Amino acid sequence: MTDKATIQAGWEPRIAAFLCNWCSYAGADLAGVSRIQYPPNVRVIRVPCSGRINPLFVVKALQSGLDGVLVSGCHPGDCHYISGNLYARRKFALMKNLLEYVGIEPNRVHFSWVSAAEGIRFAQLLDGVIESVRELGPTTKMIKKLEAVQ
Amino acid sequence: MSYQEDVRREAAKLLDEKTVHLFIGYADSDLPLKTAAHAIRSSADADQLVWNPACTANLAALLPDLLKRPEGFRGEWEPPKVGILAKGCVSRSIVGLIKANQIPRDALTIVGIACDGMVSRHWVVDQLGTAELVDATIDGGKVSVRASDGTEKTFDLDEALAPNCRVCTHRAAVIHDVAIGEAAEMDVDEAARYESVRAFAEKALDDRWAAFEEEISRCIRCYACREACPNCYCNECFAEETEPKWIGVTTDLSDLMLFHLGRAFHQAGRCVDCGACVAACPQAIDLRLLNQKINHDVQTLYGGEVSVSLEQPEPLLQFRMEDDEGFMTDPG
Amino acid sequence: MTVLKASKSDLRKLLGAIAGEKRLIAPIADRTAVRFAEIADSAEICLEYRNPRMSARSALFPQSEVLLTFDGETATDARPEYRETVLFGVRPCDARAFTMLDRVFRWEGTDDPYYVGRREAATVVSLACNESGAACFCTSVGGAPHDETGSDVLAIDLGDDVLLRPVSERGETLLATFAPGMTEASEADLDRAAKFAEAAKAGQPDVAIPTDLEGLKKLFDSEVWEEFAMTCLGCGACTYSCPTCHCFDITDEEKRGVGYRVRSWDTCAFPLFTLHGSGHNPRPAKNARVRQRVLHKFLYCPENFEQVFCVGCGRCVTNCPTGIDIRKILGRVSQLVASG
Numbered sequence: 141m142t143d144k145a146t147i148q149a150g151w152e153p154r155i156a157a158f159l160c161n162w163c164s165y166a167g168a169d170l171a172g173v174s175r176i177q178y179p180p181n182v183r184v185i186r187v188p189c190s191g192r193i194n195p196l197f198v199v200k201a202l203q204s205g206l207d208g209v210l211v212s213g214c215h216p217g218d219c220h221y222i223s224g225n226l227y228a229r230r231k232f233a234l235m236k237n238l239l240e241y242v243g244i245e246p247n248r249v250h251f252s253w254v255s256a257a258e259g260i261r262f263a264q265l266l267d268g269v270i271e272s273v274r275e276l277g278p279t280t281k282m283i284k285k286l287e288a289v290q
Numbered sequence: 291m292s293y294q295e296d297v298r299r300e301a302a303k304l305l306d307e308k309t310v311h312l313f314i315g316y317a318d319s320d321l322p323l324k325t326a327a328h329a330i331r332s333s334a335d336a337d338q339l340v341w342n343p344a345c346t347a348n349l350a351a352l353l354p355d356l357l358k359r360p361e362g363f364r365g366e367w368e369p370p371k372v373g374i375l376a377k378g379c380v381s382r383s384i385v386g387l388i389k390a391n392q393i394p395r396d397a398l399t400i401v402g403i404a405c406d407g408m409v410s411r412h413w414v415v416d417q418l419g420t421a422e423l424v425d426a427t428i429d430g431g432k433v434s435v436r437a438s439d440g441t442e443k444t445f446d447l448d449e450a451l452a453p454n455c456r457v458c459t460h461r462a463a464v465i466h467d468v469a470i471g472e473a474a475e476m477d478v479d480e481a482a483r484y485e486s487v488r489a490f491a492e493k494a495l496d497d498r499w500a501a502f503e504e505e506i507s508r509c510i511r512c513y514a515c516r517e518a519c520p521n522c523y524c525n526e527c528f529a530e531e532t533e534p535k536w537i538g539v540t541t542d543l544s545d546l547m548l549f550h551l552g553r554a555f556h557q558a559g560r561c562v563d564c565g566a567c568v569a570a571c572p573q574a575i576d577l578r579l580l581n582q583k584i585n586h587d588v589q590t591l592y593g594g595e596v597s598v599s600l601e602q603p604e605p606l607l608q609f610r611m612e613d614d615e616g617f618m619t620d621p622g
Numbered sequence: 623m624t625v626l627k628a629s630k631s632d633l634r635k636l637l638g639a640i641a642g643e644k645r646l647i648a649p650i651a652d653r654t655a656v657r658f659a660e661i662a663d664s665a666e667i668c669l670e671y672r673n674p675r676m677s678a679r680s681a682l683f684p685q686s687e688v689l690l691t692f693d694g695e696t697a698t699d700a701r702p703e704y705r706e707t708v709l710f711g712v713r714p715c716d717a718r719a720f721t722m723l724d725r726v727f728r729w730e731g732t733d734d735p736y737y738v739g740r741r742e743a744a745t746v747v748s749l750a751c752n753e754s755g756a757a758c759f760c761t762s763v764g765g766a767p768h769d770e771t772g773s774d775v776l777a778i779d780l781g782d783d784v785l786l787r788p789v790s791e792r793g794e795t796l797l798a799t800f801a802p803g804m805t806e807a808s809e810a811d812l813d814r815a816a817k818f819a820e821a822a823k824a825g826q827p828d829v830a831i832p833t834d835l836e837g838l839k840k841l842f843d844s845e846v847w848e849e850f851a852m853t854c855l856g857c858g859a860c861t862y863s864c865p866t867c868h869c870f871d872i873t874d875e876e877k878r879g880v881g882y883r884v885r886s887w888d889t890c891a892f893p894l895f896t897l898h899g900s901g902h903n904p905r906p907a908k909n910a911r912v913r914q915r916v917l918h919k920f921l922y923c924p925e926n927f928e929q930v931f932c933v934g935c936g937r938c939v940t941n942c943p944t945g946i947d948i949r950k951i952l953g954r955v956s957q958l959v960a961s962g
Contacts (some may be wrong), residue, residue: 196528196536196552203537203544205878210619216611226609234558234587234606236617238551241491241583243499250619265621281499284544286875286882288702289687290645290740317853319945321757326853326944347944361906416654420671422940424756438672438756508655510676510685513892514857514943530894538875540686540886570943572675572859574655 153273155182155208156201157266160190160225163214163255170259178263179270182210189213191224195235198249202282208248208273212265215253225253244281247272293403294341296470297375300401302333310373310399312356314349315339322426322435323411327352341375343409343428343447346569349374350383350520354392369397377405378473379564381463383520386560386597389604392523402463404471407447407455408565409433412574414450417443454565454578457483464598484586490579502547508573509546511539515567515577516553521560528552554580559588559605562597623788625807626797630669632804633777633784638664639800640708647681648710649674658711667711669779672755673935677865678716681709682740683723685862685887689736689872692881700882701736704743708796710777715760715933717748717772719865725927726868736885745796747786748773752818754825757936759949762829765933767822768815778815785815829949830956831920831930837959838921842913846958850951851909853944854891860938860946861889861915866931869895890914916951 159165165186171178187193190213201209211232213225232251240246250269254262301313316339317328323344329352330338353374359367376384381402387393414435415423422438434444462473490498513529516522528536529549537548554561554577563585567577588596591614592605628636640646646661649668656671658678688700720741727737751758751767760766770776774793778785785807788794797804807815832838861867871888874881888895896905905911923931932948939947 195555196548199548199551200536203548223609226611226613227606229613229615230592230606230609231558233591233614233617234584235555237587238555238580238583240495241487241498242502242547242551242580243495243497245495251617252619252621261621265619268621269619282544282547284538284542284875284877286542286688286877286884288700289684290702290705290707319853320947320950321939321945324943324945326946329852419654420651420656420668422672422756438753439670510858510862511886512858512862512889514855514859517855517857518943530892538884538886539871539873539888540875540884542686542875570855570857572863572941572943 148278151278153181153207153270153278154205155210155266155270155273156206157182157184157210157212158187158190158193158197159184159254160213160220161186161188162220163218163253164190164212164262166256167254167258167262170256171263172259174259176259176263178266181270182266189219189221189224190228191219191221191226193228195231198235199239199282202244202248202279203284205279205283207276207279208250208269210250210252210266210269212252212254212262215255218255245276247276248279292341293470294339297341297401297403298336298339300468300470301330301339301373301375302336304373304399304401305331305333305336309371311370313339313373313375314352314356315375316341316345316347316349322423323409323414339375341403343407343433344411345377346408346411346452346566348380348383348518348520348564348566349376350380350387351518351522351566353384353387353398353520354523357393357397369394371397371399373399373401376400376402376463376466378458378460378462378464379562381465382460382562382597383564385465385600386562386604387520387523388600389597390523395600399468400463400466402466402469404462404469404473405458406461406474407451407458408569409447409450410452411569413452414445415574417445452565452569453486454563454568457563459483459595460598465600480589484582484589486578487582487586490583502579503543505576505579506546506550507543508575509541509550510573511541511546511549512572514570514572518566518570519557520564520566521557522553528556550577550580554584557581558584559592559596559607561585623794625788625812626786626801626804627783627807627811628786628801628804629783634664634667636801637661637667637710640710640796643706645705645707646710647678647707658709669711669749672751672753672758673713673715673937674711675937675941676863677719677935677937678709678712679719679723679865679867681707682720682744683727683737683868687736687885689883689885692883693879697883701739704739707740707744708747709744710747710749712746712748712773713751713935714748714767714769714771714773714776715758715765715935716865717746718760718765718769719933719935720746720772722866722923722927722929722931722933723868725929745774745792746772747775747777747793747796750776750778750815750819751822752779754822755936755940757939757947757949758826758934759829759936760934761823761826762831763930763932763934766819768819778818780811780814780818783811785811827949829934830953832952832956832959834959835921835924837962838917838955840962841955841958842917844958846954847909847913849954850946851907851912853946854908854912855943856891856893856908856911857943858887858889858891859941859943860948861891862887863937863941865933865935865937866919890918916948916955920952920955
């Protein structure tokens with residue numbers, strides 16, 4: 141955990157949220173039109189299905205300097221494409237476990253199910269995710285160094 | 291048990307009877323404890339083939355390129371008939387490649403061979419300190435070596451066995467047309483098999499990160515691991531794609547990590563723990579650090595053995611409604 | 623120039639003094655693998671090795687380096703002030719390789735500022751070989767275990783003592799600055815050193831090097847390359863461990879809105895190396911790439927630089943995952959050239 145004293149004043153966590161079009165993105169949209177507040181620290185990336193998400197997106201996001209990543213899809217059984225989320229579940233279980241195994245803080249990477257009707261749940265989810273990333277401080281472990289070489 | 295003569299006899303027979311156009315096995319190199327994949331086209335060359343505890347390559351890696359239609363070829367492509375010497379892990383890789391439609395089963399004559407495990411050259415070299423390995427013989431369960439500083443050492447074959455061979459569960463071919471030898475019964479329990487994963491997971495988070503960083507920082511992006519792996523048959527590897535560009539070609543630590551995390555992840559549900567990647571790595575990086583974790587999770591979470599049956603789809607090509615969700619975030 | 627003599631412990635003190643003022647790169651034992659590293663404490667320096675697994679090339683030509691950074695409007699040279707550096711423990715083969723890299727990176731009057739900047743800031747203190755390694759063949763390609771080419775100082779290990787022979791003015795200056803008043807080597811010392819040099823030479827095999835360039839050209843379409851290609855994995859282990867290889871790729875990276883132009887080693891062993899934007903690849907098959915590797919070093923570089931670009935360090939032999947032996951390839955090729 142980064143020493144809070146060393147975090148630059150005014151630092152805000154930046155999260156990328158990969159949301160499936162049919163459920164999670166719609167749920168986020170519902171939160172919006174219902175005026176349910178959640179912190180603005182998230183950039184949403186809409187994908188057709190959580191099964192479309194390449195687990196490398198997650199690692200690449202961390203490499204690019206994002207402090208946290210959220211992937212969210214339809215609840216099992218509700219996938220618009222029938223089973224995309226069920227394949228995704230296996231992929232992400234393995235990827236998340238692998239990242240934690242090599243020492244990436246587990247709270248940097250989150251996976252969840254949010255349906256189109258769950259605007260409140262979406263806001264709660266993001267509250268929790270952003271808070272847990274804020275506690276970890278800025279991402280340091282995977283970012284490119286690209287330093288000048290002697 | 292040395293089946294070397296049986297291998298040579300079988301290869302010669304298959305070539306003479308024209309059952310196969312070429313036979314893939316192993317040949318000695320001029321260096322101690324190093325063999326290479328070797329293909330012969332005539333029974334007269336059968337004595338170039340060897341079978342010994344330095345046969346670490348996974349021969350299945352040669353198959354996709356050998357059997358696929360050559361670029362620019364027009365007309366009906368008939369793949370050559372290929373004979374291949376398959377120890378357990380190699381046969382499992384063949385199963386994986388057949389299921390992935392990378393090689394046709396009927397082009398192959400698989401000569402299964404019972405394997406007692408391979409010597410880890412990296413381990414042997416490590417025992418010599420900074421001196422070079424000059425000479426090695428393997429005989430009667432012992433590995434005798436001579437180093438450049440004159441020291442001579444002898445090890446039990448058991449001590450020098452590659453870590454993946456220690457926990458091997460398939461010493462005989464799971465698919466074959468001909469079989470050489472009887473494999474010793476393997477009884478490796480799950481606890482022993484994934485002991486290294488458990489031990490590593492017990493370290494503190496930041497200690498794991500430091501260990502991972504240290505191990506991977508030696509990588510020189512030579513891709514020997516990728517070339518040695520039968521599962522790496524992609525025409526364009528993610529590591530070299532520019533549209534999109536997943537990782538840089540640099541030796542920046544993050545690129546090294548992303549390459550290995552990505553490659554290991556691409557093996558999920560397909561890696562048979564043959565150890566060819568570790569054996570090929572010129573920097574002796576313990577790549578199994580990543581692969582074994584994924585193999586452990588695949589087995590624990592989804593069950594079954596990877597690539598032993600032509601009927602079972604690979605674990606990442608299936609799902610169950612009750613698959614584990616312990617890793618997920620539930621806002622409650 | 624006078625040859626000096628120091629005890630091993632005095633040598634470490636000398637190197638320690640150098641590390642205090644300049645940047646010192648020397649071999650360390652990283653567990654059991656020996657590699658070059660920046661030294662803080664001279665006690666870290668390893669003196670018991672044949673040759674570090676990877677060559678000293680990266681001290682002057684790192685595997686990845688940022689050339690410049692850019693944003694939407696300006697580009698900024700990313701070169702740091704290259705610090706005065708002493709490279710210690712480089713073997714004569716690697717030192718000789720520096721003179722070959724000099725030809726490439728200073729070709730036809732155009733200086734590569736990154737390489738040349740480091741080169742001009744570097745003083746090479748090589749460590750002569752008293753024994754040849756299992757894969758060494760420097761004597762077959764114009765080198766020698768006690769060769770001075772490319773060195774500023776040649777150190778010779780006599781067991782308890784080390785001789786320090788200045789080779790260039792830069793080397794003399796280094797010794798004068800950091801080892802004033804060091805004893806002179808005696809005739810007996812020099813004699814012992816010469817005997818070591820002879821013994822090391824004797825330990826090497828004679829490798830047939832094809833010198834008939836026209837004959838080599840005729841082998842372009844030969845089937846012999848297919849023989850070697852069969853075993854080759856197509857990885858970059860040989861090229862990346864080679865002290866004279868110098869091919870590179872330039873790519874752009876991005877971090878937080880800033881662009882970074884990076885140079886990284888590249889290898890002719892990869893199919894991607896010659897892949898054109900159109901999709902055409904002039905070296906589509908492995909045999910063409912194996913041929914390229916051999917002919918570049920033994921035909922094209924002799925044509926361009928009157929110099930075979932191989933120093934016989936043997937790393938490609940030791941590091942090859944499948945045990946391909948360049949000495950064998952050269953023997954076969956020489957045979958074919960001779961038979962016309």
